[in-house]
Amino acid sequence: MNQDNKSEFTKCMTKTAKQLLDWYDRNRRDLPWRAAHGESADPYHVWLSEIMLQQTTVATVKGYFEKFLTRWPSVDALAAAPQEDVLQEWAGLGYYARARNLHKCAQVVVEVHQGSFPQTEEGLKALPGIGDYTGAAIAAIAFGEPAAVVDGNVERVVSRLFRVTDALPGAKKVIKAHTAEITPTKRPGDFAQAMMDLGSGVCTPKTPKCLLCPIRGACAAHEAGDMERFPVKAPKKAKPTRRAISFWLEHDGHVLLERRPQKGLLGGMPGLFSTPWEERPAFPAKEEWLTHRPSEDYWKPVEGMAKHTFTHFHLETKLLAAKADSKLNIENGFWHPVADLDAVGLPTVFKKIAVLRP
DNA sequence: GACCCGTGGGA
DNA sequence: TTCCCAAGGGT
Numbered sequence: 001m002n003q004d005n006k007s008e009f010t011k012c013m014t015k016t017a018k019q020l021l022d023w024y025d026r027n028r029r030d031l032p033w034r035a036a037h038g039e040s041a042d043p044y045h046v047w048l049s050e051i052m053l054q055q056t057t058v059a060t061v062k063g064y065f066e067k068f069l070t071r072w073p074s075v076d077a078l079a080a081a082p083q084e085d086v087l088q089e090w091a092g093l094g095y096y097a098r099a100r101n102l103h104k105c106a107q108v109v110v111e112v113h114q115g116s117f118p119q120t121e122e123g124l125k126a127l128p129g130i131g132d133y134t135g136a137a138i139a140a141i142a143f144g145e146p147a148a149v150v151d152g153n154v155e156r157v158v159s160r161l162f163r164v165t166d167a168l169p170g171a172k173k174v175i176k177a178h179t180a181e182i183t184p185t186k187r188p189g190d191f192a193q194a195m196m197d198l199g200s201g202v203c204t205p206k207t208p209k210c211l212l213c214p215i216r217g218a219c220a221a222h223e224a225g226d227m228e229r230f231p232v233k234a235p236k237k238a239k240p241t242r243r244a245i246s247f248w249l250e251h252d253g254h255v256l257l258e259r260r261p262q263k264g265l266l267g268g269m270p271g272l273f274s275t276p277w278e279e280r281p282a283f284p285a286k287e288e289w290l291t292h293r294p295s296e297d298y299w300k301p302v303e304g305m306a307k308h309t310f311t312h313f314h315l316e317t318k319l320l321a322a323k324a325d326s327k328l329n330i331e332n333g334f335w336h337p338v339a340d341l342d343a344v345g346l347p348t349v350f351k352k353i354a355v356l357r358p
Numbered sequence: 359g360a361c362c363c364g365t366g367g368g369a
Numbered sequence: 370t371t372c373c374c375a376a377g378g379g380t
Contacts, residue, residue: 094364153376199376200375205374309365312363
């Protein structure tokens with residue numbers, strides 16, 4: 001590409017960014033963490049929302065964002081909270097490492113950065129829970145840095161715009177480079193949000209609404225008529241099914257719960273005691289679950305079964321119930337009032353199992 | 359690069 | 370029902 005063509009190309013892309021920003025101004029959605037037009041966004045709000053929005057829909061995040069902001073109005077307040085309280089408020093949102101890192105990040109911002117977030121992509125990415133996407137998003141939206149913001153929506157939009165035939169996730173580097181080419185130095189934060197809005201509402205995975213697209217004139221896939229081919233993705237693995245038996249032990253209106261280890265699945269969260277979650281064709285027989293029961297009381301099977309799907313496996317669980325003679329002390333166990341079960345903040349999988357109880 | 363890590367909604 | 374996907378990050 002010679003110099004003339006390159007400048008022509010750049011001009012074209014600048015025009016594309018402008019068209020997209022005009023579309024954004026006309027179709028802007030009002031979101032709790034979004035600053036009013038022309039106002040600058042609060043870095044704490046932007047950070048909190050971006051962490052919650054990782055792999056999570058806007059509709060789901062709204063309620064959690066409001067709850068967190070009410071309870072912890074500043075990064076200092078969040079840093080000062082006990083981890084248990086943060087996990088309890090996060091319960092149901094999933095990907096609980098996000099909550100642990102959120103809390104850690106708040107403490108680092110307060111203790112290392114005097115309560116102010118770093119303003120560059122690199123500085124932000126050094127914080128716990130902030131990776132390529134989130135670092136670029138905060139830099140662009142909160143601090144006006146012309147960072148290339150690439151999430152799942154942008155991957156789809158850009159792979160169609162440039163007709164990227166390489167498969168994800170290998171194509172991430174190429175897509176990031178293309179995104180950088182079209183990211184304007186003016187209003188980079190609005191541009192990033194416009195790209196994501198476009199991806200979620202117009203440039204959808206199936207039957208994209210190209211007639212409503214403000215930049216279809218620049219889209220190579222639209223020109224070729226094979227939009228749905230992009231983004232190209234590597235094939236996925238099938239999910240195995242794991243089976244287990246959980247234990248509902250009650251005494252005097254209290255149920256025995258377990259505080260799970262910090263690392264791994266549902267780390268740091270409360271749950272029911274159970275046999276190990278293993279891939280197997282049938283549920284553990286009595287000889288087997290006997291060795292995992294939390295007490296030697298009389299265990300009786302409960303009607304029904306709970307099903308839940310995690311990122312990489314399906315889980316089927318049956319429930320056994322027993323009455324305890326006393327609130328015995330058990331390693332990593334604690335007793336919680338049954339009437340107040342909601343307040344403990346159980347992950348969804350355990351809520352499903354708990355509703356089976358007698 | 360491959361794997362681990364939740365949940366809810368829509369097609 | 371089943372599959373896909375959603376403003377990904379850590380190891």
